[in-house]
Amino acid sequence: MTYTEPGLATTRQVKFDLNERPFIVIWEMTRACDLKCKHCRAMASPQRDEMELTTKEAKSLLDDIASLGSPKPVVVLTGGDPCKREDLLELISYSRSLGLATGVAPSGTPLLSSEMVTNIRHAGATSMSLSLDGADPDTHDSFRGEPGSFELTLDAAITAISAGMRLQLNSSVCKTTVMELPKLAKLALELGVITWSLFLLVPTGRGIDLEALSADEIEDLFHFCVDISQIIPVKVTEAPHYRRVLAMRAALSESGEDWIKRLNPGLLYYELRNQFDNLGIGPKINQTTDRATTKRPPLAINAGNGFAFVSHRGDVCPSGFLPISAGNIRFEPLSVIYKTSELFKNLRDSSTLNGKCGRCEFNGVCGGSRSRAFGVNNDTNSDDPSCNYVPGTFQI
Ligand code: SF4
Known part of the structure; x- marks a missing residue:
């Protein structure tokens, strides 16, 4: 029998209509940043762009997001480096005054002092996202292009948690960083993060020059995750096909089958697991997979479908990794662009998917990365080339 269960057991569903409003809005406050990260989607540089949204325009954007009704979308202020804007604290306070859960994603630079982290908290930020791509200064700092970034980021993480913020740790995954993941997992566990978020490379911005994992390696990584x-x-x-792997593992677990025998993971899975197990941390991991054993199952949102990105100049895109503008908030509110633009409507309609993703029985729970489909094939509706699944082949 071909698998037909939509995978709800292992995915958190948003409890409102994603055609009406996004679950989360990421605003790129500025492209200015003092790091020179190898993967940077924004191709950031230290100088601010004169065309950035002004404080007044930013407040209008936040007013519009808050007008979308309850539950209000989560707002994440990102960059570049948000600390490069002198109105950062003012805008966090304003966002919180509108009742918006507000997170900040600063860069690990000297601007992110303990005092700054505490001020961000006092201004009203509820969460902070910080990036570590390597588990020690050598690996992280060389990826981020700035000596000292590892220590600054770690200090900021500890201060953020002590100040009562929820901490998300972000790690970029490509060929050069993948074997850092077991040690980073240990660090995430020790820090007590609310989420450890792995960013799978999308060939856009400076990320074009990095080597991504193959589709088979990504499958191994997912099993490790x-x-x-x-x-x-x-x-x-x-990488929404992580939700497909979770659903497959849960289905096999429910039917009492050994997932290793059925799904036959490759060498990278065993290397990651061995390295992780040798670190001797955490309770023993068992081989069943369902919602009860998965901490914070992934949310069923994708680029343009629950997710919206606003660039430093006000362009509204489905994701920061899918740089197609559906409109600009200087001319039309985000709330209208999200709901009515053809680009966003197309991305919310799985029947418009082509090729393998269009035929796939998992496209309701997954749908593939539209950003990667665009980055590799220049077509938002095409296959996600990072997925090795052959539709119709998973039988239970
Ligand atoms: S083929 Fe496409 S829809 Fe199916 S699991 Fe892979 S990425 Fe997702």
Whole structure:
């Protein structure tokens, strides 16, 4: 029998209509940043762009987001580096005064002092996202292009948690960073993060020059993530087929089958697991997979479908990794662009998917990364080339 269960058991569903409003809005406050990260989607540089949204325009954007009704979308202020804007604290306070859950994603630079982290908290930020791509200064700092970034980021993480913020740790995954993941998982566990978010490389911005994992390696990585999600809340960004792997593992678990025999993971899975197990942390991971054993199952949102990105100049895109503008908030509110633009409507309609993703029985729970489909094939509706699944082949 071909698998038909939509995978709800292992996915958190948003409890309102995603055609009406997004679950989360990411605003790129500025492209200015003092780091020179190898993967940077924004191709950031230290100088601010004169065309950035002004404080007044930013407040209008936040007013519009708050007008969308309850539950109000989550707002994340990102960059570049939000600390490069002198109105950061003012805008956090304003966002909170509108009742918006507000997170900040600053860069690990000297601007992110303990005092700054505390001020961000006092201004009203409820969460902070910080990036570590390597588990020690050598690996992280060389990826981020700035000596000292590892220590600054770690200090900020500890201060953020002490100040009462929820901490999300972000890690970029490509060939050069993948074997850092077991040690980063240990760090995430020790820090007590609310989410460890793995960003799978999308070939856009400076990320074009990095080598992505192959589709088979990504499958191995997902199995590693499913395993450790029993003890660490793992999220995978720009890789919705993680939800397909979770659903397959849950289905096999329910039918009492050994997932290793059926899904036959490759060498990378065993390397990651061995390295993680040798670190001797956490409770033993068992081989069953369901919602009860998965910490914070992934949310069923994708680019343009529950997710919206506003660029530093006000362009509204489905994701920061899908740089197609559906309109600009200087001319039309985000709330209208999200709901009515053809680009966003197309991305919310799984019947418009082509090729393998269009035929796939998992496209309701997954749908593939539209950003990667665009980045690789220049077509938002095409296959996600990072998925090795052959539709119709998973039988239970
Ligand atoms: S083929 Fe497409 S829809 Fe199916 S699991 Fe892979 S990425 Fe998702």
